[in-house]
Amino acid sequence: MxxxxxxxxxxxxxxxxxxxxxxxxxxxxxxxxxxxxxxxxxxxxxxxxxxxxxxxxxxxxxxxxxxxxxxxxxxxxxxxxxxxxxxxxxxxxxxxxxxxxxxxxxxxxxxxxxxxxxxxxxxxxxxxxxxxxxxxxxxxxxxxxxxxxxxxxxxxxxxxxxxxxxxxxxxxxxxxxxxxxxxxxxxxxxxxxxxxxxxxxxxxxxxxxxxxxxxxxxxxxxxxxxxxxxxxxxxxxxxxxxPLALLSSASQSDTTPVDDPHGCLAWMEKQGTASVAYISFGTVMTPPPGELVAIAEGLESSKVPFVWSLKEKNMVQLPEGFLERTREQGMVVPWAPQVELLKHEATGVFVTHCGWNSVLESVSGGVPMICRPFFGDQRLNGRAVEAVWEIGMTIIDGVFTRDGFEKCLDGVLVQDDGKKMKGNAKKLREQAHQAxxxxxxxxxxxxxxxxxxxxxxx
Known part of the structure; x- marks a missing residue:
């Protein structure tokens, strides 16, 4: 030994x-x-x-x-x-x-x-x-x-x-x-x-x-x-x-610059506590065009501040004029510093595909989730988020619609159920940091x- x-x-x-x-x-x-x-x-x-x-x-x-x-x-x-x-x-x-x-x-x-x-x-x-x-x-x-x-x-x-x-x-x-x-x-x-x-x-x-x-x-x-x-x-x-993400960030010096080429964190500093929806579906998966449109329409009609990480090739699927109309409300970027965003006090909800790394990073940041699983273990993780840990919800009917997405944003960010999710997420965050x-x-x-x-x- x-x-x-x-x-x-x-x-x-x-x-x-x-x-x-x-x-x-x-x-x-x-x-x-x-x-x-x-x-x-x-x-x-x-x-x-x-x-x-x-x-x-x-x-x-x-x-x-x-x-x-x-x-x-x-x-x-x-x-x-x-x-x-x-x-x-x-x-x-x-x-x-x-x-x-x-x-x-x-x-x-x-x-x-x-x-x-x-x-x-x-x-x-x-x-x-x-x-x-x-x-x-x-x-x-x-x-x-x-x-x-x-x-x-x-x-x-x-x-x-x-x-x-x-x-x-x-x-x-x-x-x-x-x-x-x-x-x-x-x-x-x-x-x-x-x-x-x-x-x-x-x-x-x-x-x-x-x-x-x-x-x-x-x-x-x-x-x-x-x-x-x-x-x-x-x-x-x-x-x-x-969580490995917590260990990685702990091993970095406070003076180590965060890779943030699009200025997401500077923009977050101007937002209210727990008000921002951060949206990302990982490096492999992108929702189909109709769901991208529904996400955009739901964000615009809800007026919720947002940071959306979306590959440039998929930005053409967004509704015409969406980027211009929401310039003050949020930002759509081809890449975002996810771990840093999820531990930022302005982040109120993570809209995710529920890959394990993403779920664990959200737990580590104490951020509730709106889940849209696609394949593999993502459905299991989404179910755990909603029914086991009670720190989020699965998108209504399993796919993004404008009205369904709006209801989920309201449910997590405004309603009493969302406050309970936030409280549960905060407890898990404390346990993760203790671990x-x-x-x-x-x-x-x-x-x-x-x-x-x-x-x-x-």
Missing amino acids: AYTDQPTPDSHVAVLAFPFGTHAAPLLSVTRRLASASPTTLFSFFNTSQSNSSLSFPSDLLPSNVRVHDVSDGVPEGYVFSGRPQEAIELFLAAAPDNFRKEIASAENGAGKKVTCLLTDAFFWFASDMAAEMKATWVAFWTAGPNSLSVHLYTDLIRESARVKDMEETLGFISGMEKIRVKDTQEGVVFGNLDSVFSTTLHKMGLALPRAHAVFINSFEELDPTFTTNLRSEFKRYLNIG VSTKGSSVENFKRLLEAVMDTLN
Whole structure:
């Protein structure tokens, strides 16, 4: 057993990143922290060149004991994409085991150190077998929340127990999911294509994870204590080490300038407390044109101040004259400093797709949400926001209409229900900050994670 102040001097950790969506960045963030805490351990970070190029590798933020390696994306030379959803992911996953093995062997030769731990995205269920072959430990990072992790862990039980035709049925036979309905679960669990490469991967992952030396997630114990207790009974080690956004901001100097190219924060300083609607649907998803129009019309008719992060290519979908007419009311920008906006006192509501990172950043800022989920775990997260934590509401009828959006804005920003949401969000914010404080639950769990990564198989 190795501890923070006594790292194993010859240990070598292979970090395997999933190069799609927002998976690689948080794994890199955790790797940086582990490398700083154990400076004589080598961390080899494996990711596709395209994903690596999208990550930030400034020399002052990347410890000298982290080495970045490119792995093939699995696309055969001359391959022509057919346009099927998830095609790039399928090609990558099919080739990933062999490609990772090849690059790990090369890194071992270059460093003169055998890998003692595979630290991977949890998607890589095959890392269990790889670790056994290499006589290394396997530590898995689930980048989303405990609700979606539980669905994948109990997929077989859900398929056996849930009546798929009754989409309103709750999953009360799973601890912590008493208010979650069948229709809230991810595609490929009980509906959709159960045999797709991605669905099969997640199913295999759920079966493999109990064999991991440790499973850790970007959350904090106090957010879902029932899940924490239950998942601890399922895994050898189950560790909440977040919210990562709070840890990242805490590690930055007060003098570090915030990247805010469009002046969002300066504009926010002129707004009233808890008055502004911040709107963003992440880096992957954009609502269809009709819903973009409905959002714009709802904002304009409600007169609610707003900051809307919207890709430039989608701004042409906005109603004619909208930008000019609302110039004093709000701003539409191609990118916004989300974490900073969500902790600003002027922000009153976050209109979101409910990706896990966004939800956790809103919780960390104490900001209620209006949820418009699209796919994957977003429905689960939206349901938790509305029915479990009671810190927001799902958009009326599941899609944006002008009147529906106006009612939601009024419900959160003005009505008594909104005041209750704000109070609940504030309590969770305090618990999140406590978790990442000295001797907080997430700080203590990070120490246990470092111990797990430093462990060697005898």
